[in-house]
Amino acid sequence: xxxxxxxxxxxxxxxxxxxxxxxxxxxxxxxxxxxxxxxxxxxxxxxxxxxxxxxxxxxxxxxxxxxxxxxxxxxxxxxxxxxxxxxxxxxxxxxxxxxxxxxxxxxxxxxxxxxxxxxxxxxxxxxxxxxxxxxxx
Amino acid sequence: xxxxxxxxxxxxxxxxxxxxxxxxxxxxxxxxxxxxxxxxxxxxxxxxxxxxxxxxxxxxxxxxxxxxxxxxxxxxxxxxxxxxxxxxxxxxxxxxxxxxxxxxxxxxxxxxxxxxxxxxxxxxxxxxxxxxxxxxxxx
Numbered sequence: 001x002x003x004x005x006x007x008x009x010x011x012x013x014x015x016x017x018x019x020x021x022x023x024x025x026x027x028x029x030x031x032x033x034x035x036x037x038x039x040x041x042x043x044x045x046x047x048x049x050x051x052x053x054x055x056x057x058x059x060x061x062x063x064x065x066x067x068x069x070x071x072x073x074x075x076x077x078x079x080x081x082x083x084x085x086x087x088x089x090x091x092x093x094x095x096x097x098x099x100x101x102x103x104x105x106x107x108x109x110x111x112x113x114x115x116x117x118x119x120x121x122x123x124x125x126x127x128x129x130x131x132x133x134x135x136x137x
Numbered sequence: 138x139x140x141x142x143x144x145x146x147x148x149x150x151x152x153x154x155x156x157x158x159x160x161x162x163x164x165x166x167x168x169x170x171x172x173x174x175x176x177x178x179x180x181x182x183x184x185x186x187x188x189x190x191x192x193x194x195x196x197x198x199x200x201x202x203x204x205x206x207x208x209x210x211x212x213x214x215x216x217x218x219x220x221x222x223x224x225x226x227x228x229x230x231x232x233x234x235x236x237x238x239x240x241x242x243x244x245x246x247x248x249x250x251x252x253x254x255x256x257x258x259x260x261x262x263x264x265x266x267x268x269x270x271x272x273x274x275x276x
Contacts, residue, residue: 023238036175039240047237054233061226069208069220084207085227088200092228094193095158098186101178 004067007128011121012059018120019055022113030106037100062118063125071131078126082118089114139268143206146267150260151198157259158194161252169244176239201257205264214266221261228253 023031031038039047062085070077090111097107162170170177178186201224209216229250236246 038238043240044238050233050237054230054237057230057233058227059230061223061230064226065208065220065223068223080207081204084200084204085224088197088204088224089227089231091193091195091197091200092231094189094196098190098193099177099183101182 003129007125008063011124015055018117066125075123075126078122079119082122086115086118142268146264147199147202149263150202154198154260155194157256166248172242202264213269214262217265218258218262221257225253225257
C-alpha cells in the first residue's frame, strides 16, 4: 500500500508538470489557431480543479492496472503498459479528430507527447511499485 | 499467445465499440452535442474524416485486446470486465480534463463518462470471454 501511494504521488507530480509544460507552454501557439474550441483562460482557471481530479483519476487507474496485472515486471512492464494504454488512447484521439475540427498538427503533437508521457509514467510506476513478498509459513 | 482467439476477440471488440459509439455518442447524445455546435465538424466535413474514425476504432480495439490478453493471459469475462472499468477510469479522467478546457456542457461530460464505463466494461467482458483459455488444452 505504501509503495502504491508513493508510485501514485510520483507519477502524478510528473504528469502534472508535463501537462503544464506541454499544454501551457509548448503547444500554446497551436491551441491559439482554434480559439473557438477552447474555453477562455479565466474560465479554464475556474475549472482547474477538474484538471487536477482528471489527472489524479488517470494516474490512480494506471497504478491500479499495473498493481493488479503487471507488478513484478519492473520498469519494462510499466513501460509496456504505458505504451499499450497510450496507443489505445491515440485511437480515441483519432476518433475525436474525425468529429472535432482540430488541426492535424495538434493530434500529431498530442499523440507523440502522450506516448512519451505514458512511457515515463510507466517507468516511474514500474520502478517504485513492487508487489508484497509472498508470506511463507 | 493464442493468435486465433486474439483475432476473434479483436474483431468482436471493434464491432461492439464501433456500434456502441454510433448509438451512444452519435444517436443518443446527438441532442446534447448540438447544444455546442461550434465544437463539431459539419456533416460534410465529418464524412471527409470518417476514415479517421474507423482507423481510430481499429487501433483502440487492437491495443485494448492486447492489453487484456497480457493482463489476464487465461482470459475470463469477470476479470476483464474489471480491467475494463479501470481502463474506463483513465478515459473518464481525460473527459474531466477536456471538460475543463473545452466548452462542453455537464450533460455531455456525464454522457461521455457513462458511455466509457459501459463501453469498456462490456468490451472487456467480451474480450475476456472470447480469449478465455480452454482448460482442456492447458491441463
